[in-house]
Amino acid sequence: MSDSTLLAAPVASDDSMIEQGEQAGASLSSAAGLGHAELLVRDAVPASLISMRNIWKTYQMGSEQVHALRGVAFDVQKGEYLAIIGPSGSGKSTLMNLIGCLDTPSQGEYWINGKLVSAMEDDELARIRNMEVGFVFQTFNLLARATSLHNVELPLIYAGIGSAERHEKAERALAAVDLADRMTHRPNELSGGQRQRVAIARALVNHPSILLADEPTGALDTKTSHEIMMLFERLHAEGNTIIVVTHEPDIAKRAHRVISIRDGEIDKDERIK
Ligand SMILES: Nc1ncnc2c1ncn2[C@@H]1O[C@H](COP(=O)(O)OP(=O)(O)O)[C@@H](O)[C@H]1O
Numbered sequence: 001m002s003d004s005t006l007l008a009a010p011v012a013s014d015d016s017m018i019e020q021g022e023q024a025g026a027s028l029s030s031a032a033g034l035g036h037a038e039l040l041v042r043d044a045v046p047a048s049l050i051s052m053r054n055i056w057k058t059y060q061m062g063s064e065q066v067h068a069l070r071g072v073a074f075d076v077q078k079g080e081y082l083a084i085i086g087p088s089g090s091g092k093s094t095l096m097n098l099i100g101c102l103d104t105p106s107q108g109e110y111w112i113n114g115k116l117v118s119a120m121e122d123d124e125l126a127r128i129r130n131m132e133v134g135f136v137f138q139t140f141n142l143l144a145r146a147t148s149l150h151n152v153e154l155p156l157i158y159a160g161i162g163s164a165e166r167h168e169k170a171e172r173a174l175a176a177v178d179l180a181d182r183m184t185h186r187p188n189e190l191s192g193g194q195r196q197r198v199a200i201a202r203a204l205v206n207h208p209s210i211l212l213a214d215e216p217t218g219a220l221d222t223k224t225s226h227e228i229m230m231l232f233e234r235l236h237a238e239g240n241t242i243i244v245v246t247h248e249p250d251i252a253k254r255a256h257r258v259i260s261i262r263d264g265e266i267d268k269d270e271r272i273k
Pocket residue numbers: 059060061066067068086087088089090091092093094095
């Protein structure tokens with residue numbers, strides 16, 4: 001058993017439980033022979049791009065607690081290409097929401113780019129999310145009545161960037177996914193693969209720290225899926241950090257590292273390339 005599992009305690013429902021938890025954690029750490037200095041090191045700002053430390057996510061369902069994540073811990077370095085895989089109900093979406101700063105853990109520390117996300121309030125969380133994360137979804141999530149160019153400009157509008165610069169950046173992002181000739185098309189005038197490429201351009205236009213994709217090929221045929229995965233490989237080779245959440249082993253195999261989760265815990269964490 002790793003010491004992160006040993007130190008893990010379920011979410012406390014009141015202060016007295018938190019105190020009990022801290023006491024239990026302290027006695028366990030001294031039992032494990034961890035000195036004060038080591039505990040301080042553990043709390044230091046990590047050098048990794050992402051650091052998940054003993055992450056728990058617990059949902060209250062009536063009188064029952066559902067532990068969707070149970071003491072998950074891993075780091076991701078800048079430039080990695082990681083797949084997160086696991087069966088339905090294993091906690092993938094919960095983990096993706098945490099990585100993407102859409103939600104905060106019930107317990108544990110989540111650091112991104114030196115910032116402690118797990119302690120943030122909603123407005124700060126939204127700001128970090130816009131800066132650090134580009135999202136790609138299974139169903140593309142494009143504005144139906146907007147052109148490719150306008151769809152890609154949207155995150156720049158939220159970021160308060162002026163129209164000339166916005167235009168230029170959006171054009172460049174679309175050219176980078178080979179859609180220079182589809183700037184004024186609307187989603188229903190594009191193929192599925194082209195729509196996903198618009199979504200990828202939108203995700204990257206702000207130069208986020210991570211590209212986070214949730215089943216990015218789930219709505220595409222085999223040939224188009226292959227094209228999108230080739231594009232991910234190229235974006236990775238260009239220096240982007242990519243995390244793909246999927247239940248498809250064939251998609252996970254394209255990454256360089258695979259984390260398998262099962263029942264809210266990391267089952268395997270393997271480098272495959
Ligand atoms: N908002 C929620 N409220 C209660 N339980 C939830 C909620 N979201 C997820 N769960 C539960 O947490 C577990 C993990 O769910 P999820 O992260 O969606 O898994 P996956 O994406 O791997 O299918 C499941 O048992 C699910 O029922």
